[in-house]
Amino acid sequence: xxxxxxxxxxxxxxxxxxxxxxxxxxxxxxxxxxxxxxxxxxxxxxxxxxxxxxxxxxxxxxxxxxxxxxxxxxxxxxxxxxxxxxxxxxxxxxxxxxxxxxxxxxxxxxxxxxxxxxxxxxxxxxxxxxxxxxxxxxxxxxxxxxxxxxxxxxxxxxxxxxxxxxxxxxxxxxxxxxxxxxxxxxxxxxxxxxxxxxx
Amino acid sequence: xxxxxxxxxxxxxxxxxxxxxxxxxxxxxxxxxxxxxxxxxxxxxxxxxxxxxxxxxxxxxxxxxxxxxxxxxxxxxxxxxxxxxxxxxxxxxxxxxxxxxxxxxxxxxxxxxxxxxxxxxxxxxxxxxxxxxxxxxxxxxxxxxxxxxxxxxxxxxxxxxxxxxxxxxxxxxxxxxxxxxxxxxxxxxxxxxxxxxxx
Ligand SMILES: [Zn+2]
Ligand SMILES: [Zn+2]
Numbered sequence: 057x058x059x060x061x062x063x064x065x066x067x068x069x070x071x072x073x074x075x076x077x078x079x080x081x082x083x084x085x086x087x088x089x090x091x092x093x094x095x096x097x098x099x100x101x102x103x104x105x106x107x108x109x110x111x112x113x114x115x116x117x118x119x120x121x122x123x124x125x126x127x128x129x130x131x132x133x134x135x136x137x138x139x140x141x142x143x144x145x146x147x148x149x150x151x152x153x154x155x156x157x158x159x160x161x162x163x164x165x166x167x168x169x170x171x172x173x174x175x176x177x178x179x180x181x182x183x184x185x186x187x188x189x190x191x192x193x194x195x196x197x198x199x200x201x202x203x204x205x206x207x208x209x210x211x212x213x214x215x216x217x218x219x220x221x222x223x224x225x226x227x228x229x230x231x232x233x234x235x236x237x238x239x240x241x242x243x244x245x246x247x248x249x250x251x252x253x254x255x
Numbered sequence: 256x257x258x259x260x261x262x263x264x265x266x267x268x269x270x271x272x273x274x275x276x277x278x279x280x281x282x283x284x285x286x287x288x289x290x291x292x293x294x295x296x297x298x299x300x301x302x303x304x305x306x307x308x309x310x311x312x313x314x315x316x317x318x319x320x321x322x323x324x325x326x327x328x329x330x331x332x333x334x335x336x337x338x339x340x341x342x343x344x345x346x347x348x349x350x351x352x353x354x355x356x357x358x359x360x361x362x363x364x365x366x367x368x369x370x371x372x373x374x375x376x377x378x379x380x381x382x383x384x385x386x387x388x389x390x391x392x393x394x395x396x397x398x399x400x401x402x403x404x405x406x407x408x409x410x411x412x413x414x415x416x417x418x419x420x421x422x423x424x425x426x427x428x429x430x431x432x433x434x435x436x437x438x439x440x441x442x443x444x445x446x447x448x449x450x451x452x453x454x
Contacts, residue, residue: 058317059308059319059324061303061307065297065300065301065303068297072285072286075273079272079273083272085343087301095301098267098268099298099305101263101264102286102294104263105261118261118284119261120260142288143284143287144280144281147280
């Protein structure tokens with residue numbers, strides 16, 4: 057009914073997180089109707105990001121620069137490192153504005169069920185960053201899920217070996233059980249950071 | 256925090272219908288993380304639609320062909336014309352599969368408040384299509400809103416002048432199929448009662 061070009065666009069839009077067939081259709085029609093004001097600028101912005109944004113080689117954040125703006129910022133504290141599951145969580149921490157150190161994106165959490173081991177995540181790179189001696193505190197900002205907490209314990213154990221003097225804490229009070237960081241309000245994230253406790 | 260390229264992308268995504276800042280962020284991250292599997296195909300599909308899809312010169316539907324697939328289909332009935340507000344409504348009619356004639360997209364409804372008059376819509380073009388004599392029935396598939404019903408009456412009056420023998424009808428109002436009475440507004444219940452029919 058709509059032709060293969062529009063069908064294909066609606067299919068791809070419908071695969072985006074939070075969009076179903078109905079919202080994909082609405083978005084596709086909106087873009088076709090506002091070709092110059094919405095579709096062409098969106099294509100330009102997507103192409104720009106696709107061409108220029110890459111994971112930071114130091115922390116895993118997404119940026120056009122490598123090292124990223126957070127890693128390159130001389131005002132941030134080199135002695136504190138916040139470990140997050142993914143970039144969404146890094147951004148959530150930054151929005152909360154409660155942490156002024158550096159980050160380390162794991163790229164996931166350990167999962168026996170899905171066969172995700174330490175070497176599948178950026179855990180060896182985290183050990184290397186901490187072994188140098190400049191990092192004095194690691195905050196494990198992982199979700200309050202079973203896998204998130206398992207990951208926190210495994211990381212704490214491994215860091216205790218490579219960097220014995222290191223303080224390792226995890227986000228405390230405020231993170232709802234089963235809650236994902238990305239869906240928390242900024243105040244809750246700030247409170248959880250202030251209430252962090254040793255693992 | 257995220258750099259101007261990603262910020263711009265999130266801003267544009269957040270302006271799409273049904274997406275807010277949070278869903279725009281999730282979509283942007285999803286696209287960055289699945290660059291090859293999601294972002295590049297989406298850019299290609301958007302570019303394809305932006306380059307090739309245009310409004311049909313006959314009915315106003317969107318297609319790469321002009322006349323569009325519906326207008327060009329020889330199996331459809333030239334004597335029946337369905338008038339819709341926009342292409343979304345044309346697609347909804349086609350999904351219902353209950354109409355086998357041609358379409359005419361108005362591009363909006365009359366609105367005294369927003370200063371939309373008949374010449375701002377495809378009403379003169381509709382008169383021209385009906386004046387030829389090939390069209391024998393016009394179905395006004397407009398929303399059951401004040402502006403939609405005003406538009407239907409104005410169109411019926413104007414078509415009565417240019418094509419006196421034409422049958423002009425509008426969609427029946429009533430209880431949606433599968434609809435619970437308890438969730439309907441009073442106007443719909445009243446309209447359904449007035450449109451009651453023998454069982
Ligand atoms: Zn970085
Ligand atoms: Zn057409």
